[in-house]
């Protein structure tokens with residue numbers, strides 16, 4: 001597993017550069033779209049216009065309405081998978097973000113960090129492989145003690161629950177995509193759509209991404225229980241690969257979701273959506 005160390009040291013900077021280029025392209029396209037004249041909104045003198053919704057109510061509507069009105073009735077297995085998976089992944093990513101900030105703080109002040117390959121708690125090993133093994137291995141005893149001190153136990157407990165939730169949810173997502181049930185309608189949505197069924201479809205990109213995510217969850221679990229020595233480096237390689245895929249696949253929503261919620265909530269607020 002330690003063979004991944006030299007690979008990670010070369011792969012990480014290249015992957016991060018390609019990721020930054022992807023983000024710059026996506027954000028650039030967004031800015032270009034914003035610079036075009038806006039489409040006319042709701043007429044402001046509409047007779048009996050319904051009152052504007054509050055931002056929070058509109059954002060909640062955006063998130064919950066399509067799910068309760070449509071998705072959960074159409075394809076409950078996928079929806080419960082997505083819900084459990086997101087409860088897990090959002091907690092785990094928050095932990096990674098916190099760990100990144102803490103490690104960057106240590107590096108900025110020239111303070112020592114642990115060396116994951118040797119298990120030494122005080123070192124100046126600032127290679128990509130070591131920094132990423134600290135961040136992606138934040139659930140392991142050495143790294144969590146370094147990052148969170150007396151709160152390490154609580155951090156590990158909370159993130160264990162998150163990992164199990166992600167595993168359960170992702171298994172449901174994986175089953176859905178293996179069976180080609182993405183976009184399927186397997187139950188009645190409402191009276192008007194009674195007995196309407198759609199088989200769903202198989203999409204290779206969904207299956208590949210879900211498999212990558214499934215593997216990353218398992219490497220996280222195996223590194224936490226220390227079942228395979230050094231597996232944290234494989235975990236980091238897959239983690240960096242997910243970062244690399246983010247701007248180029250639907251995983252972009254991991255970063256873009258506040259922007260899309262903002263626009264969707266604005267439309268609901270103005271009652272542009274029935």
Ligand code: HEM
Nearest residue numbers: 082086089090093170173182206209210213214253254257
């Ligand atoms: C408004 C918020 C969000 C919505 C509506 C949303 C919705 C979705 C949906 C519908 C899928 C696809 C499931 C599938 O058919 O395969 C998905 C996948 C995914 N989401 Fe989100 N998501 C949101 C926020 C986030 C956030 C904040 C993160 C992480 C920080 C995240 C991480 C992921 C990942 C990693 C996958 C891939 C899972 C897989 O395919 O195995 N999402 N999300």
